[in-house]
Amino acid sequence: MILKVLQRPQAAIYKMKAIVIRHFGSKEVLEPAEMPDPEPDEDELLVRIHAIGINPFDWKVRKGLVRRVLPKKLPIILGQDFSGEVISVGSQVGDYEIGDRVFGTVNALKGEGSYAELIAAPAKNVATLPANMSFEEAAALPTAGLAALQALRDKGNIRNGMDVLINGAAGGVGHYAIQIAKFFGAYVTAVCGPENLDFATDLCADEALDYTKVDYTKLKSRYDIIFDVIGNRNFRESVPVLQPKGVFITTKPTFRNYLQMLLTRFTGKKSRNLLMDINEDDLWELKKMAEAEQIRSHVGGLFPFEQAGEAQALSESAHLRGKIVLQVLS
Ligand SMILES: NC(=O)c1ccc[n+]([C@@H]2O[C@H](COP(=O)([O-])OP(=O)(O)OC[C@H]3O[C@@H](n4cnc5c(N)ncnc54)[C@H](OP(=O)(O)O)[C@@H]3O)[C@@H](O)[C@H]2O)c1
Structure with missing residues (x-):
């Protein structure tokens, strides 16, 4: 995705903020960087991210614990889970409109990453935000x-x-x-x-x-x-x-x-x-459960985007309550 964007004419390249790793290691390798805006494929949505859910998998990737199965070379943008607002819709995507509030997840093993201001996410990895959840609560939910x-x-x-x-x-x-x-x-x-x-x-x-x-x-x-x-x-x-x-x-x-x-x-x-499967039907099932008040997200730690390192350190402590979330837009 990023390679494709790099081929665009210079004038068309906007720079989104992202958190990348160029090396494996401790939380100090997390680096704020400007990256080319992703360009959604026909079956994808471009989402302006409001909140990012942290998972232990994020720091396992950062530490190089899963480097054998990472298909992309470094640098990569970390992260899987996100919530935000749709800002463009791929031509093959039927059910979404610009302005829809969505939550979802991407496959970190494909080198996609949600620690960013924008993400191009396959529409099948996304559902609309539960009506009774904030962006932060919804970003906690996918994985x-x-x-x-x-x-x-x-x-x-x-x-x-x-x-x-x-x-x-x-x-x-x-x-x-x-x-x-x-x-x-x-x-x-x-x-x-x-x-x-x-x-x-x-x-x-x-x-x-x-x-x-x-x-x-x-x-x-x-x-x-x-x-x-x-x-x-x-x-x-x-x-x-x-x-x-x-x-x-x-x-x-x-x-x-x-x-x-x-x-x-x-x-x-x-x-x-268990090997979690990113599954559109199940995301919609979770949304239904949330709206029926059968499940709720407990956000046990809310950090600004820039403090991804502190957020990951709390996740690594393995003694937390509920989910940790990064706030990108308030
Ligand atoms: N295979 C898959 O598809 C898949 C999918 C999602 C997650 N995972 C993996 O599942 C694991 C858990 O993920 P998570 O997001 O739930 O992690 P988490 O949010 O970091 O939760 C860890 C919890 O474990 C508790 N804990 C720590 N030591 C414990 C002990 N000795 N006995 C019982 N509980 C203990 C902690 O609670 P206390 O403070 O009460 O100790 C903490 O709340 C991670 O390794 C993650 O990578 C795998």
């Missing part, structure tokens, strides 16, 4: 909301009355997972740190367990779904607390977890890996 929905519904086959345990329930994915599991009618046990127990029950978790005092794998309870959001537990240690047909779901796609998934394909208790 974490999709992950929570797809884990519970598609990997866990969640049903009314099931017992669901969520490990890492206070963070981005976890706080949506509590609400989505309640939406499906589950009995929800949230595992979080001592400072977040009330937060979890405020989100309607039926029980909240302090992981500094309780090891869930030693409980007498049996769960239909264990969603290990934080990725610090594994299937084998969770087996004793799974129901005979229970499912363990992890966000950590390690070799061992893939092996467990294959080995448990035809067994009662199953191990499943």
Whole structure:
């Protein structure tokens, strides 16, 4: 996309502000830069970004932890999630107009990036803003909301009355997972740190367990779904607390977890890996849930655009409540 824009005549190049990395490393490698405005393809929308949702994946890219799967050479613009206003519409896009308020996500592994004033986003990666959400609340939603929905519904086959345990329930994915599991009618046990127990029950978790005092794998309870959001537990240690047909779901796609998934394909208790899929229908589903007040975003940290480094440092601390958001336009 950027290469294409660079080929435009000089007069047509505007310079948007973006945050790029030219090297992998600590938060100091985050660099404000002027970049050519993106030019949307026929199936894309050009969006003026108002807010950016931070995900742990952003600093994993920055640190070079996923460099093997990054298709583009540095520099790249970081980030996935955004909300903003449509300022131009590709010729093949039917359902949007200039001025629409949207939220969505791009595939960071394709080298696209949302830490910018403008983004060219495929229309299939976008939905209109929930009417009852601010730009900041909507920017928090895409990746974490999709992950929570797809884990519970598609990997866990969640049903009314099931017992669901969520490990890492206070963070981005976890706080949506509590609400989505309640939406499906589950009995929800949230595992979080001592400072977040009330937060979890405020989100309607039926029980909240302090992981500094309780090891869930030693409980007498049996769960239909264990969603290990934080990725610090594994299937084998969770087996004793799974129901005979229970499912363990992890966000950590390690070799061992893939092996467990294959080995448990035809067994009662199953191990499943989550790989979030950017899916238009699910973005619209999240919007519907938000508008019906079945889910809400908790923005636990709001930073100005220029303070992306501080925002990522808070995300890296792994002890946050809800989501961290960068404000580009107020
Ligand atoms: N595979 C995928 O498709 C996919 C999609 C989205 C995210 N992810 C991954 O999922 C992970 C979580 O993402 P996120 O956005 O939810 O992260 P996050 O917002 O940083 O949340 C982390 C949460 O984990 C809790 N935590 C820390 N130590 C814990 C422990 N020992 N036991 C239980 N909870 C603990 C923290 O709460 P306390 O303060 O209460 O400790 C914090 O709220 C990340 O690694 C991310 O990259 C994967």
